Structures are given as C-alpha cells and as structure tokens.
Amino acid sequence: MSAETEALLAGLDEDQREVAQTLRGPVSVLAGAGTGKTRTITHRIAHGVMTGAYRPDRVLAVTFTAKAASELRSRLRLLGAGGVSARTFHSAALSQLGYFWPQVVGGLAPQVLPGKSRTLAQAADAMRLRFDTDTLRDVASEIEWRKLSSLGVEEYAERVDERPLPNGITPEQLLELMAGYEAMKDERRQIDFEDVLIIMTGMLEVEPRVALQVREQFRFFTVDEYQDVSPLQHNLLRAWVGDRTELCVVGDASQTIYSFAGADSSFLLRFGSEFPSAREFRLEQNYRSTPGVVRAANTLMTGRPGALTLAATREDPKGGSTPLVQGF
Template identity: 60%
Template sequence: MSSVLDALDESQRTAAEILRGPVAVLAGAGAGKTRVITHRIAHGVDEGAYTPNRVLALTFTTKAAGELRGRLRAMGVVGVQARTFHAAALSQLNYFWPTVAGDTAPSIIDNKVRALAHAADSLRLRPDTNTLRDVAAQIEWRKVTMRSIEEYATLGRSVGQISAAALADLMAAYEKLKDERRQLDFEDVLLACAGMIESEPRVAVAVREQYRHFTVDEYQDVSALQNRLLELWLGERRDICVVGDPSQTIYSFAGAEARHLLDFGRRYPDARIVRLERNYRSAPEVLGVANALMRDRPGALTLAPSPTAPAAAAPPTVTAFPDDEAEARAVASRIRELLDGGAAASEIAVLYRSHAQSAALQQALAASGVPAQVLGGRRFFDLPEVRQAVMAIRAAAVAPTDESFADQVRDVLRGLGHTDDAPEAGGALRDAWEARQAILRLAGEQTEGATMRGFADALLARAQDQHEPEMRTVTLATLHAAKGLEWPHVFLIGMSEGFLPISYAQGLEAIDEERRLAYVGITRAERSLSLSWARSSGRYERSASRFLAEIGTGTLRSGDASASAAARRG
C-alpha cells in the first residue's frame, strides 16, 4: 500500500483508495475531509492513475484552493488544478472566446450595485444603496438557480419599494446595460462557460480532453448552475469524487442545494458512498451537543470522538443574561480569565448570527483590554499597512546591509511606525499594530539564511494563495464567516428567538437552515463551548432559542449564576 495513505484512518483510507468511478464522501465536521481529498489525489498520482494536470479539484473559495495546492505541493504533487468554479470557468472562457466569437472575451463587471444604479436611472427609479444590494442578491439567486427573468417574475417577489413588475424591468435593463458595455457579471461567467460547452462541440472536446478526473469540495453548497457546469465538464465520463456534509448546508439563500449531495447515489447507482464520522477536532462533550441538535435530521452524520480527541477544558454551558450588554460584559470577563490563565487570544472566538451583535462585544472586550478582530473584513494582504510593509520589504531587499535578516525586517517595520509595545486594545491603531506584528512573526519563522528578497517573495506567494498568518487576537465572526475554521474556545452568543433562528426565517426549510448554522457554530469548538442569550434588548423581551430545547439538558449545563450577577452589576 502506498505510504501516502499511512496517515489516514480506516474510513479515510477507504475513500482515498477509490480512484475510479463516482464516489461520494459524506464527511462530518472535523472528520479530515481536506486530508482525504489531498491524499486521494496524491495516491492516484503515485499509482499512475492520475496525471496531475488532468485533475481538476473544485472549491468554493480561493483560500481553500490555495490550501489544497499547498498541501499537495508538500506531498510532492505539482500541477493539479485546484480552483474555484468561477476561476476555472473564467480561464476557459478567456481561452476559448476568441476562437468561438472572433473577439476578446467581455470584461468582468467590477461593481454590480453601481451598474444597477445606472440601469435604475434609465427607468427613472431611485432606490437606495441597500435596496440595490438586495436587488443584486436576487439577480445572483435567479442566475444560479437557472431561471430566466420571465420565470423569476412569476414568483411575484418584490424588493423594498420596488414591485415585482418593476423588479423584472430593472433586471432586464441591467442585462441590456451589460450587453451594451460588453460586460459579464460573476454569475454570467458560469452561464457563458456552460453555454459555450453546450453549443460548441470542439470546445466540449477540448475541455474534456484536458480534465479527466474531478474532485468537488463542499459539494453540499453547489447551486443548480454549478452542478450543470460540472456535468458539462464531465460529459459521459464518471471519474468524480464529491465531498460534503448535508448538516453544513448554510448557503441556501445563495442557491446552494444539498440535494445534489443527498441524491448522488440515485444519479450514480454504482457510486461508492463513504461516511467519515470520526471527529478529530472536538472534545466528546462538544460532540454531544452537536449530535443532540442534529438528531434525526435528514442526512445528519453522528459524530464520534477520535482516540486523539482533545480533553474538554470545561463542560459545555448555556447561560441566560438580563440584556445584551450584560451578556457582552460577561463574555469579555470570561475571555479575560482565559487569557490570564495562559490561553492565547488566537485560540478564542465569539460567534453570532449577524454583524449587528458585535458592537456591544467590541466595546466590552476593549474595556477589558482584550485585543479582538472582526472576521470577514478586508483580507490580510489587502490591508493598507500590510501592503505598505510588503512594498517596503521588497524595496529594502535591493539595498546592501550588514544587518541580520531579522533586524532588517524589524527596522523596516519600525520605519513604518511599528513599536515594541502594543497600543490599547480596540481601534484602528491596534489593528494596524497586530497586522505588522504578524509580519514580524512570519520573519521569525523563516529558515536560517533567509534573505529580504526571499521573504518578500514568500509574502507575495502567501498573498496569492490567501495563506494568511495567524493574528494574535480574539476572533469575532458571524456563523457564516466561521465555517471551515476552528478554535479551542468558542462562545456562541445570541441563542434566542429572533437571533437564532433569525426573525425572518419562516417555514420549516428556513428554520432547518438556521439549525445548521447553529451546528456549524457548535462544531467550531475544540475544548470549550459556551452558549448564551439575553432575556431583553432593553426594549423587547426575548425567549430562549428553540434549538436549546432541542439540545436538551443531557449535554448542556446551566452557566454560572454568579457570573450573570456580576455582569448585571457591571
């Protein structure tokens, strides 16, 4: 057996050994799905079953694609195409368009909301920016669900003050504007690529000759349009491996449909189905909460702790607070205790349903001297202070010096205003300091003999792969942004009706989506999990989330009443 499989457990190895034909890997949270994907591809290359440049591994984020490429490189596999659906489609579109249309491919629209505003002007409509954003979201949903404007109009949807009829007219005006400007939007890239393969046999032959083996990560999140494009890439071939978890389908609002994963065995009756239910991330007590929440849900996997599962730092708890401010102060106080007890700030996350819940938290954490950063803002390498630092390091690489590499980097950062002592927690100054400090730590991790030029190149490679350094701050994140991440200590706040499930979630399907969001949040925790909610917003009374009742008291204990009292006292 190939040594590349030695690091896998029995179920993971079973999945990685299936190199031909359709296979679906149902991988629970923390079950090592990325490990399986990379080891399966590496095993196929080792066995001679795969030629690296004929393997297409599809992901949903550029960061995930970069991580796949990085892991494969570390295993000695170079040349595998790990891309997002959009990146793969855009590459094909740019390559084949001149041959098919005799002209360069249209440009990609850089701001859908601005274009929509121009289209609205042509109709003498004056919607505000937030309304235009909602219209843009409806356009995206219409396209990924493969509906025409006429089909969408029959749904009778309106956005704000824009009626269903006016909305259809605005969509048509937007498409006309793009055509006049020779522009495509993000979703058009997939539609145009699919249309080109369907209508041009020579394009279909060329694409299918290039890519012979397909792997799709997070398959529960594919839309109807992405799945159609995947089918066109495949043609009549059947070498496809899909990996996903129905319990982590949290993008239905964007067109994701878990049915593609759940019905995989029906579409491919001879498909091999492998279940990965051994969790390598979380303590058994945390898994108990997750399993209780998803008990008897369609497609739910039952997570079992691995032999190497971390020990729980404390039993999972649920605590009720009198109001939002008290909840925020108590969470900040508990985080301060963890930090004083030796935990690193980067090991702690506070998760919530919507961004609006972070304001009180940021205030309370800053008052406690706790450094925190909201996830989902600008990417690390797009931050102005980081871009400035990378440029300065590249410039310093050409200047001769007798200083050591580490001293050179430190001097460059000091020249940009970096100090040894951190500013007070909270605010832009602290955020900039943390970003520069992360670059300094990266410099300290370089091998002996590192040079400024080599370090600058390494930073640029990291930026391309979105391989961001660890920030030594507490993470604040929405549940959507937290997917795919993990922390030893997780606080999940706002477990009340109206927040989770959110107030506009109506009907069984929408509530199920909210339950899956809660599941994603719970399964981010490794060693400790603290759930909490506030009885009042100051104006309105709240009740505990129905999900707390579904979990039950068998896996959760009541939080410390003294902490609640302390929070009330402020």
C-alpha cells in the same frame, strides 16, 4: 503497496484510507465537521498521482472560495501533487472562457464587472427609478440567486411572489430593473460573474469542439463542499464531466452555508441516484471537538437529511488526550 505509498497513507484513519485508496469514480464522501475531509481528498488525489492512476495535469479539484482553493493547492504541493489544478468554479470557468471565446465568437471575451451595484444604479437612473444603496445591494443579491438557480428573468417572474423582496421596491420594479440591468450589460459587452458560468456551460453544451478539448484536458474531478453547489454550478460540472463518471464529491448536508445564494444540498444527497454506480463513504470520526460538543451536534442534526453520527476521538479537557491521527 510500495513503501512510498504506504508512507503517504500512514497518517489516515481506516475510513479516510479507504476513500484515498478508491481512485476510480464515481465517489461520494459524506464527511462531518472535524473528520478530516480535506486531508482525505488531498491524499486521495496525491495517491492517484503517485501510483500513476492520474496524470496531475488531468485532474481538476474544485471548491467555492479562493482561500479554500489556495489551501488545496498548498496541501497537494506538499504531498507531491503540485501539478494538479485546484480552483474555484468561477476561476476555472473564467480561464476557459478567455481561451475559447476568441475561437467560438471571435475577439476578446466581454469585460467582467467587478460588481453589480454601479450598473444597477445606472439602469435604475435610465428608468427614472431611485433606490438607496441597501436596496440596490439586495437587488444584486437577488440577481445572483436567480442566475445561480438557473432561472431567466421570465422564469423568475413566475416565482417573484415567493421571494422576499428588497425593501422599497415592488415586484414590477424589480423585474423591470433586472431586465434593464441585463440590457445595459449587453449594450456595453459586459458580463457578471454568474454570466461566466452560464456562458461557459452553454459553450460546452452546444460546441462539441469546446467540450472535447475541456474533457480531454480534465478527466478526473473532485469537488469539495459539494453541499454548497448551486443548480448553475451543477450544470457546469456536468458539462465538464460529460458522460464519464470520474467524479468525487465531498460534503456534509448539515453544513450548507450558501442557501441564500442558491446552494442546494440535494445534489449531494442524491448523488447515488445521479450516478447509480457510485460508492458512498462516511467520515464520522471527529478529531476537533470534545465529546460534549459532538453529542450536542448529533442531537441537533438527528433526523435531518443526510445527517451523520459523529464520534469524538478527543476526551474532555481534563483528560488531556490528543488524537494520534490528525483530522484537519
């Protein structure tokens, strides 16, 4: 190992270092809170770039918020891997859609709506339905859940009785409004943010030249916060990856925060079934919290699917101890 590589990996603990040195996929990293997962995956990517295992322009790191993507880019830049693309699912898909739409369909891609509520209100007016702002906002959230769950309106209709309905709307009105919203968008050549993922997934699945170009551009994938992936995002990711296995996913099933929007932690938990050759790592050294907090967290998580057993590296406040290895 070169001195430069050794210097890059020197600040990692043993478990983090093992992940960072495993440069070929598929790789699953179960990482508890405060265990340095972002530090680990950025060092893994930077290590791959430094050693020539990855060309930086062939790497796509994906996360769920613009803030998190910006943080990934900043860290990668500081580690000498500034040429790596770090984006949200929506940002990456929107960029690809804008590029491929003129080639596949012709003309400019449809306008992306900044939000759903205005169009929903107009669709409701056209159907002579009246709903307040809160109801329309809740309908917009339900449309988002439906699409991220990869359900069409007809499929959703079969499950509508299982869903908590927005106040002041019947199942029949909800389905009518959903259909009216989609029809109005189509008439105006508009799409919403979930449509971006749906359309791009479809292009990759049915247009071989699109799939070939995207898979030639990006050969190595890393997904942070994988416990928050939705069925639609998972479909897009698999379309990006194709039949290859150069995929590293990182997450903690106990930290799923987007279940209301279709997130499904089972994709993280069954990664090994989806990719039988996958290597699984666990990061359980907590550098953030005191022993009492860590014990409480372990107690709460005991018995849950994918639960990790965290170990505190800090002492109680009176001890004044700080970790030698940073966990952030």
